[in-house]
Amino acid sequence: KQEVTQIPAALSVPEGENLVLNCSFTDSAIYNLQWFRQDPGKGLTSLLLIQSSQREQTSGRLNASLDKSSGRSTLYIAASQPGDSATYLCAVTGGGNKLTFGTGTQLKVEL
Amino acid sequence: SAVISQKPSRDICQRGTSLTIQCQVDSQVTMMFWYRQQPGQSLTLIATANQGSEATYESGFVIDKFPISRPNLTFSTLTVSNMSPEDSSIYLCSVDQGSQMGQYFGPGTRLTVL
Numbered sequence: 001k002q003e004v005t006q007i008p009a010a011l012s013v014p015e016g017e018n019l020v021l022n023c024s025f026t027d028s029a030i031y032n033l034q035w036f037r038q039d040p041g042k043g044l045t046s047l048l049l050i051q052s053s054q055r056e057q058t059s060g061r062l063n064a065s066l067d068k069s070s071g072r073s074t075l076y077i078a079a080s081q082p083g084d085s086a087t088y089l090c091a092v093t094g095g096g097n098k099l100t101f102g103t104g105t106q107l108k109v110e111l
Numbered sequence: 112s113a114v115i116s117q118k119p120s121r122d123i124c125q126r127g128t129s130l131t132i133q134c135q136v137d138s139q140v141t142m143m144f145w146y147r148q149q150p151g152q153s154l155t156l157i158a159t160a161n162q163g164s165e166a167t168y169e170s171g172f173v174i175d176k177f178p179i180s181r182p183n184l185t186f187s188t189l190t191v192s193n194m195s196p197e198d199s200s201i202y203l204c205s206v207d208q209g210s211q212m213g214q215y216f217g218p219g220t221r222l223t224v225l
Contacts, residue, residue, distance in 0.1 A: 034213045043203055044154075044216040046112075051210065089153060091214075096167075097142055097207045099214055101153040 002027045002094055004102035012108045013080055021075040021105045023090035028068050030092040034099070035064050035075050038087045047088075048075070080109045113138050113206050115217035123223045124194055131190045132220045134204035139184035142207035144214070145177070149200045160187040160204075194224045 003026045013019055023033070032051050036044040048057045048064040050073070056065040063076040073090055087106045091099040114137040124130050134143065143160040157177055158166040166179035181187045191198050203219045 031210065032213060036216075041201070041219075041221060043218040044205075046213060046215055049211070049213040091154075093213065096159065097214075098144070098156055098159070098169075099154075099205075101155075103153050 002030075002092060002100040004090060004092060004100050006088075006090060006102040006105050008105060009103065010106040010108075012110060015080060015082060015109055015111055017080050017109075018076070018078050019080055019107070021077070021088050021090075021107070023073040023075070023102050025071045025073075025092050025100075025102075027094070028071050030068065030094055031097075032093045033064075033066055033073050034091050034093070035062075035073075036089045036091065038089060038104075040087075044089065077107075080107075082109050082111055085109050112208060112212060112215050113140060115204065115206060115215060117204060117217040117220050119220060120218065121221040121223075123225065125225055126195055128194055129190055129192045130194065130222060131188050132202055132204075132222075134187045134189070134217055136185045136206055140206040140208075141184070143181065143187045144205045144207070145179060145187070145189045146203045146205065146216075147200045148203065148219075154203065157189070157202075160189075191222065194222075196224045198222065199224045 007022045035047045050066040061078040087104045090102045118133045145157040146154040158168040160181040178190045201219045205214045205216045
């Protein structure tokens with residue numbers, strides 16, 4: 001059974017700092033990995049998707065990497081802003097296009 | 112990407128009653144999914160909603176408790192039956208947009224059971 005873990009569970013940083021969120025998964029047989037953002041009480045916003053054959057994807061200040069063989073992904077956020085405050089979730093796609101979600105990292109960017 | 116809406120956005124219900132949640136997509140999609148997010152937890156897949164056939168449920172979820180309909184390629188409903196306070200969660204539907212885009216989610220339905 002696939003298990004996805006995210007470290008740290010919570011993170012508080014000053015505005016402007018670069019930061020890295022970590023995601024690990026136990027079964028490397030995945031089709032892709034997605035990073036999502038969730039604001040309190042809201043749905044999920046897809047940030048980046050990395051195919052299993054890719055190593056990284058970039059969108060604006062976000063960069064996600066994938067090391068499928070070691071079961072790890074990182075989300076790098078450059079020059080963090082208070083508007084980046086949210087919970088970040090990684091999810092891997094397995095058989096049947098089903099997503100298995102990580103435990104989430106709650107990020108707070110302070111002025 | 113598909114635009115997904117859910118109704119209701121939130122509800123407060125009494126123990127023992129049932130609530131039906133609707134999920135509408137602005138384009139035809141093959142695969143739709145229903146997830147539950149309990150307070151302070153991550154998302155757990157309830158079932159895959161299949162058009163024209165019964166839903167496929169994950170371990171720990173049963174049709175009698177969470178009946179699902181999928182009458183066409185743009186719409187699905189999830190019913191939470193005989194509710195208890197433990198059913199208080201956010202319920203989200205998602206659609207699969209293919210291998211290049213992944214899954215997209217609706218805004219969720221926040222359910223509180225008293």
